[in-house]
Every structure is written in structure tokens, then in C-alpha cells.
Amino acid sequence: NAGVMQNPRHLVRRRGQEARLRCSPMKGHSHVYWYRQLPEEGLKFMVYLQKENIIDESGMPKERFSAEFPKEGPSILRIQQVVRGDSAAYFCASSLVTGGNEQFFGPGTRLTVL
Amino acid sequence: ILNVEQSPQSLHVQEGDSTNFTCSFPSSNFYALHWYRWETAKSPEALFVMTLNGDEKKKGRISATLNTKEGYSYLYIKGSQPEDSATYLCALSYSGGGADGLTFGKGTHLIIQP
Numbered sequence: 415n416a417g418v419m420q421n422p423r424h425l426v427r428r429r430g431q432e433a434r435l436r437c438s439p440m441k442g443h444s445h446v447y448w449y450r451q452l453p454e455e456g457l458k459f460m461v462y463l464q465k466e467n468i469i470d471e472s473g474m475p476k477e478r479f480s481a482e483f484p485k486e487g488p489s490i491l492r493i494q495q496v497v498r499g500d501s502a503a504y505f506c507a508s509s510l511v512t513g514g515n516e517q518f519f520g521p522g523t524r525l526t527v528l
Numbered sequence: 529i530l531n532v533e534q535s536p537q538s539l540h541v542q543e544g545d546s547t548n549f550t551c552s553f554p555s556s557n558f559y560a561l562h563w564y565r566w567e568t569a570k571s572p573e574a575l576f577v578m579t580l581n582g583d584e585k586k587k588g589r590i591s592a593t594l595n596t597k598e599g600y601s602y603l604y605i606k607g608s609q610p611e612d613s614a615t616y617l618c619a620l621s622y623s624g625g626g627a628d629g630l631t632f633g634k635g636t637h638l639i640i641q642p
Contacts, residue, residue, distance in 0.1 A: 417571070447629055457572075457617070459629030473629060505572070516562070517630065519571040 416441065418508050418520035419488075426526045433493040433500070435523045439508030446489045447517060448481060451503045463489060496527045530554060534618050534633035541608045541640055548604040549636040551618030555599035562630060563592055563603055564617040572617060575603075608640045 419438040427433050439446050448460040459473040463483040474481065478496075483489040493500055503524045507517040533552040541547045551561070560579045564572040576585040581596040589606045605612055615637045619630035 445628070449629075449632075456634040457619075457630075457632040459631065462629050470629060515560075516574050516577050518574065519564075521569075521571045 418506060418518050420504075420506050420520035420523050422523060423521060424524050424526070426528060427496050428528050429497055430495050433496050433525055433527075435491040435493075435504050435506075435525070436488040437491070437506030437508075437520060438488040439506075440510075440518055443508035443510050443518070445509045445511070446483050447507045447509075448489075448491050449505045449507065451505065451522075453502070457505065460491075493525075496525075498527050501525055501527045530620065530622065530631045532618060532620050532631050532633040534616075534636050536636060537634070538637040539639070541638065543608060543610060543640055543642050545608055546604065546606045547608055547638070548602050549616065549638075551601045551603070551633055553599050553601075553618075553620050555596055557622045558596050558599075559621045561594055561601050562619040562621070563601070564619065566615045566617055566635070567613075575616075603636075605638075608638075610640050610642055613638060613640045 418440055421436050425433055444465050446463045449457045450460055451457050461474045461481045462470040465483055466485050478494045480492045503522045505522045506520045509515050509517045535550050560577055562577050563575040565575050566572040576592045578594040583594040585592050591604045594601045603616055615635040617635045618633045621630055
């Protein structure tokens with residue numbers, strides 16, 4: 415029973431490039447959440463998705479960031495034209511149902527922007 | 529802006545001693561409180577999800593209590609062991625608006641000294 419999978423675990427990009435982070439939720443989970451941990455900060459909510467729908471993106475920066483969770487395949491967090499300030503650890507979590515239920519976290523992707 | 533406060537920020541405890549730390553939060557629109565244990569280079573691991581005022585939950589030597597009226601939760605560790613060394617995160621989910629992303633505190637970093 416595999417947990418939440420994220421890849422890559424480490425990603426290095428130069429300023430201006432695109433970063434794509436993938437998240438495969440636990441089997442049977444249809445709710446996915448993305449969080450970001452900036453250096454010296456706590457985990458901050460970015461976006462909550464169900465299959466093919468963005469439910470809440472209130473924590474997502476308005477520009478350059480987008481997320482999707484297609485009917486088939488993993489959820490993708492996409493950052494266009496990365497800047498040094500995007501360097502952070504990005505965590506994905508999934509849950510069986512929503513409404514305060516337990517969220518299971520993946521190991522994270524550490525993005526470094528040179 | 530919802531503020532989840534955890535104290536202390538870090539804690540050194542002798543092996544075998546018991547310890548506890550606090551999570552404080554605004555009590556309005558409370559839905560659920562989550563405790564996570566996070567070891568370096570691993571995924572945050574869910575410990576408890578608590579929803580009802582007066583809730584008490586226990587898992588082995590770790591237990592937690594919840595007071596939603598005054599807005600705090602305590603996490604207790606009895607007879608600390610070196611493997612308890614980790615960062616303990618508190619996170620809240622709030623009702624209203626359909627937002628189910630968790631609001632995290634910055635954590636209590638616990639170090640058990642042999």
C-alpha cells in the first residue's frame with residue numbers, strides 16, 4: 415500500500431526555466447493538497463484539488479504558478495519562469511475524503527533555483 | 529489571517545522524562561485540529577485528528593487533548609525516548625468557504641538527550 419509519491423525529490427532549475435512537480439496520491443484518494451515550505455518558515459497551504467477540479471487556490475501566487483489533477487495520472491504543480499524566491503520544499507498531501515479528515519503527506523520535492 | 533501558535537519553539541528533554549507542548553489557535557470557525565510528527569528528510573506523519581471539545585487521544589506514549597472554547601491543544605509524551613526526537617506540527621482546518629487546506633504552526637522541535 416504505497417503512500418503519497420512525489421517526484422522528483424530534488425529539482426534544480428535556472429532562473430527563467432519551468433519547474434514541474436508531480437504528486438501521486440495514495441490509492442483511492444481523490445483529494446490532493448499542495449503546500450510550500452520556504453526557508454525558515456512553516457508549511458503554507460497553496461492549493462486543493464479534486465479530480466479535474468481546482469477547489470481552492472487561495473494560497474497560490476497569482477502569477478507563474480498553476481496546478482492540475484487530471485482524470486488519469488498524477489497531480490502536477492507547475493511553476494513557470496522560476497525565480498530564486500521559488501526555492502523551497504513543496505509537499506503534496508492526499509486524503510480519502512475532505513472536511514477535516516486526515517491528510518497523508520508525501521516526502522516533498524526540494525526545488526533549488528540557481 | 530489565521531494564526532496557529534506553537535510553544536515552545538524548541539525543547540531539550542532528558543531521555544526518560546515526560547514532556548508536553550502547546551498549540552494555540554483562534555477558536556471561531558474551528559473544524560478540526562491535526563498533530564503531525566516530522567522527522568528530518570521524511571514525510572510529516574499524522575498522529576491525531578481531533579474535532580470535539582474535550583477530546584483526548586492516545587497512541588502509545590503520546591497523547592493529546594483539545595479545548596476548542598479557549599483555543600488550545602496539548603501534546604504529551606510520556607517517558608521520552610531518543611526516537612521521539614522530531615518536529616511536532618499542529619495544524620487547523622476551519623469551516624466555511626469550502627477551504628480544506630490546513631493552517632500550520634511553525635512546530636516544536638523536540639530533542640531527546642540520552
